[in-house]
Every structure is written in structure tokens, then in C-alpha cells.
Amino acid sequence: MASLEFGPVWLSLQLATVTVVVLLIIGTPLAWWLAFTQSRFKPCIEALVALPLILPPTVLGFYLLILLGPAGAIGRFWVQLTDTALTFSFSGLVIASVIYSFPFTVQPLQNAFESVGRGPLEAAATLGAKPLDSFFSVASPMAVRGYITAIVLGFAHTLGEFGVVLMVGGNIPGATRVVSIAIYEHVETLSYGQAHILSAGLLIFSFTVLFSVYAFNRRLPLNRV
Amino acid sequence: MTALTTNLSLSFQGFSLQISDSIKLNGITALFGPSGAGKTTLLRIIAGLEDSSIGHLALGDEVWQDNERGIFIPPYERRIGYVFQDGRLFSHLSVEKNLIFSRKRAREQSKPAHLVKMGEVIESLELQSLLPRNPDSLSGGERQRVAMGRALLNSPQVLLLDEPLSALDLRRKAEIIPYIERLAADFRIPVLYVTHNVEEVARLASTMVLLADGRIAAMGGTAEVLERVELWSLTGRLEAGAVLQAKVGMTKSGMTSLNVEGESLRIPAIDAPPETLVRLRVQAKEVALSTQRPQHLSIRNVLSTTILRIDVDETVFAEILLDVGGQHLRSRVTREAVEELELEEGQRIFALIKSVSFEGRLLS
Numbered sequence: 031m032a033s034l035e036f037g038p039v040w041l042s043l044q045l046a047t048v049t050v051v052v053l054l055i056i057g058t059p060l061a062w063w064l065a066f067t068q069s070r071f072k073p074c075i076e077a078l079v080a081l082p083l084i085l086p087p088t089v090l091g092f093y094l095l096i097l098l099g100p101a102g103a104i105g106r107f108w109v110q111l112t113d114t115a116l117t118f119s120f121s122g123l124v125i126a127s128v129i130y131s132f133p134f135t136v137q138p139l140q141n142a143f144e145s146v147g148r149g150p151l152e153a154a155a156t157l158g159a160k161p162l163d164s165f166f167s168v169a170s171p172m173a174v175r176g177y178i179t180a181i182v183l184g185f186a187h188t189l190g191e192f193g194v195v196l197m198v199g200g201n202i203p204g205a206t207r208v209v210s211i212a213i214y215e216h217v218e219t220l221s222y223g224q225a226h227i228l229s230a231g232l233l234i235f236s237f238t239v240l241f242s243v244y245a246f247n248r249r250l251p252l253n254r255v
Numbered sequence: 256m257t258a259l260t261t262n263l264s265l266s267f268q269g270f271s272l273q274i275s276d277s278i279k280l281n282g283i284t285a286l287f288g289p290s291g292a293g294k295t296t297l298l299r300i301i302a303g304l305e306d307s308s309i310g311h312l313a314l315g316d317e318v319w320q321d322n323e324r325g326i327f328i329p330p331y332e333r334r335i336g337y338v339f340q341d342g343r344l345f346s347h348l349s350v351e352k353n354l355i356f357s358r359k360r361a362r363e364q365s366k367p368a369h370l371v372k373m374g375e376v377i378e379s380l381e382l383q384s385l386l387p388r389n390p391d392s393l394s395g396g397e398r399q400r401v402a403m404g405r406a407l408l409n410s411p412q413v414l415l416l417d418e419p420l421s422a423l424d425l426r427r428k429a430e431i432i433p434y435i436e437r438l439a440a441d442f443r444i445p446v447l448y449v450t451h452n453v454e455e456v457a458r459l460a461s462t463m464v465l466l467a468d469g470r471i472a473a474m475g476g477t478a479e480v481l482e483r484v485e486l487w488s489l490t491g492r493l494e495a496g497a498v499l500q501a502k503v504g505m506t507k508s509g510m511t512s513l514n515v516e517g518e519s520l521r522i523p524a525i526d527a528p529p530e531t532l533v534r535l536r537v538q539a540k541e542v543a544l545s546t547q548r549p550q551h552l553s554i555r556n557v558l559s560t561t562i563l564r565i566d567v568d569e570t571v572f573a574e575i576l577l578d579v580g581g582q583h584l585r586s587r588v589t590r591e592a593v594e595e596l597e598l599e600e601g602q603r604i605f606a607l608i609k610s611v612s613f614e615g616r617l618l619s
Contacts, residue, residue, distance in 0.1 A: 149339070149341075153344075154356075155331045156330050156336070156409075157405070157406075157409050159360055168347075
């Protein structure tokens, strides 16, 4: 029984890990830009980043389905490139998860960079540190709490998503059947025992993760979450 | 000696800065002026931290900024050491690692032999016991000492200090000042020192640049600039007075003899070996005048002087500018006294000095 259930758990962990890595790669430069820019487009970009916080997952899922589907702009390009469809695939889930969890990574990073401020960066520049050097040897270590929050929240939030996954990924064992979908199916088929195991597992895991972050980051408020 | 040539302008929300002078850098040069005069802005432009400035800026023959030729050397390629008001130490690194951060990035142009050495900085600024500490645990004075050490270890061509003492209380200020004096002397790096405190200027700087409303109002030897009556509305916070250079003589029974242009002064013992040049400040109200060499008087310090100028202001007082073998002294007496003693320019007169304050060693 337990071995049967390991598939969705493993898939969820994989999805969350890949999503967080992609989020950090895209989110860090964006958060940096948002923290230091004086551009008048900043509020507009901030609003876009925050959208997944308030949109129903179905709205997001619906548009993503259209966009990523074989007839959609991105989906068609993907088909030409790889000869496979994005929808109902692991890659499609990653794209959907990245968008869905975007604010959970970008906002803590932006807050952290803002609280580091220009001061230490100017000091580093006068000491001969080039911008990339300053970023890695001064800004990042000083923003480490922001990174931890961003990673944990991005990871946990991806693990817990349901609506977007269902719409974009469906329920294909081994490809898109993540924990939350598996729970849904168990309840549908009245397999409450299975649903209990997965649900309790997810509950305990989420609590443990959040508890660790709050305990570790006492001084850093997890605002906007 | 290096010179900083400038032809710069910057406008920002109603404030405008317009500087087109050559500033000679030797020893400690004070950049002095009231708040809002643009001192810090000018220092930041020199460091390359204000990219909205327009014009030309060069240190010696190294051009740092020239908008016409599209040149802007970023701060990390200018060989500067910048000490910020609040130190800006990196809180994620220990004091020692802060110093190493700077030492590792000392600009490549300097030959290894010319690089400022870690041991010398630690010794000069007495940082040894602070090395393992975290910057957040340091007192304000300690933090500024570390910040100065960190800036020095970058082997800069010029050290830019932005009001490094402004966040400190009086006692801590007094603790730090000797370090700043020593640093300029030990490492032979010119210092540009921003301050709005005229006492610090008189104490530390041999030359000064007076900044007002984003423009250079005066520039020159500290003593001369502080003496100029027409600048008093800007420099006024210094109790009117004069700065004298003197050579240290013998110290005996708690008193040190000083030689001012052949005239002798005796002051309570100071800690300086014979032949050292020192700076003294004499407030105008501490100088009385006599047409004859006085006798039977408790005042021991009498200098033979010549009246250079008599300035009468709206009050009942007059300021008398005196010459002592080429140096200047200032006396504040009543206008009544000027009339009764029939003082006039060119007249020989004896200056009776009630008290002298020792400002520090002269950096040559």
C-alpha cells in the first residue's frame, strides 16, 4: 500500500525542487530590480508578481491551459521544439508552478534586498568590489534570511497547489499525479484511509517547515504571506 | 602632491552644485561648510557614487569623469578609500574579515610593495583586540576606527572621510582625532575630510575648502581662511581667533616653552618632543593689548606685534588683526579701548595672551 503511494510523493518533491530552482534563477534578478529601481513601471510589475496571491487557481489554470496547449502561443512553440505537448506533462507543471509560486519567492527576496539597502553596496564598490562580486560577497550573505524564506515558501506552496495542477496537468500517474491530486482522487473514490495518510503527511510536513522557518527567522517578519 | 581638478555641476530638487576649481591635496584637507552646502554630495561625486553629476573630474592625470568624452570610471575602479558617516561595516563579517575584504580588493595598479600593510594598519589604529568581534558589537568610535582601517587597506590614492565623527559624543570624538592625525602622517595618503564642525577643521586640517550653497566660497590655509572677516557668517561657529604655528622647546616643571617666530610662549606641558611643529589656537577674547611692555602682571605670555588691520563691527567691540613675524593673531577689545589707546594700523603693540589652546601636531 505504502509503495503504491510513493509515486505522487516523489513527484511532488521533484516538482517542488525544480520549481524552486527555476524560481530562484528568475526571481533573484527580478527581486533585485524591484528592490532598487526607480522606474515608473515598478508598481505595475509588482502587481503582476502579486497576482497569483489573489487570483483563483482556476483562472490561472484556465489561461495557462490555453497558453500552454498545443494551439497556444507557448504550447505550439514547445511542440515544434520537442515534439511533445506541454499540457498534461511534468514540464508544463513546472511552468505553471513557477508562475503560481512566483510571489512567494520574489516578495521575501525583494524585502530582504530592500532591507540590505544601497549602503553596504556602495561601501563594497568603494572598496573595489565589482557589481557581481558585491552581489555574491555582500548582498546575498546579508539577505540570507530572505533566501531561506523564499526557498521554503516556494517549496511548500508548490507542494500544496491543487487547482492549477489539476487544470494544466490533469491526473497522469508518474507524470502529473502529485500528492494533492492523489488525495482528491482518493476522496472521490472513497478511499479515506489513503487520503488520511497523504493528508496527514502533508499537514505535518507543512507545519514542520513553517515552524522551522519562523523559529529560525524570528527577526525577519514573514510579511505579505 | 596631487591635485583634484573639477568642473562639475549637479542639480537635484532645487539644490545645485557648481564646482570648478582645482583642489590641492596634501595632508588633511577639510571640506567645510554649513549643513546643506553640498559637502557630502561633492565627496560622493568624487567617489563616483553620484552618477547624475555632469562635467569633468580628475585626480592628478587620471580622468575619473568626463561627460564630453563619455568617460565615467565606476567607484570600484577609482582608487579611493571612503569612510561613511555610519561606518557601513559589513555585519555578516567579523572585523578581521572586513579588513581582509578590502585588502583582497586593493586595486591591481598598485605594486605589491606599495600596498598598505595589514600589520601597520592594525598597529596604527590599534585594532588588534577588535579583530574577532562582530561589527554590531562595536562602539561608535571603534566602528569608525575599523572603517578607517578598512578604507586604508584598499591602498587608496586619496582617503575620503564623510563626517566620520558626527555620530560620536564629545569624549569619543576626542579619542578618535589622534588616530586620524596619525593616519595621515603614517601612511602619507592625502585625506579629504568633510565636516560641519569648525573645531575639527582647526584641529585637524592644514588646508580647507569652504563650501556654501553648492559653491566653493574660499580655499586655502586653514588659518588664513578662518581669519577672513567676510567669511565669518559661514565659519562663524568658531569663536573668533587665530591659529599659530609654534616650535616646541624645553619642557620643565610642568610648563612647555614654545617658539613663535622668535617670540616665546609658555603653556602647560604638552606631549610633544622638542623641535616638533605644533598648532595653537588663540581666541580673540583671550588677547589683550598694551602699548608698553607690561610688568608686574600675572600674564606670562607677551608677544611683540604690529597692528595690521582694525575691524569695527556694529557692536561695542573691535577686532584687531596682529602680525607676529608673518603669522597672524587676533584680539577682541572694546571700541572705547581702541580710541583711548589711539590704536592705528602699522603701530607696534604688545599682545597679552591669557590662554592658549594646544590644537595638535602639525603635519608636514
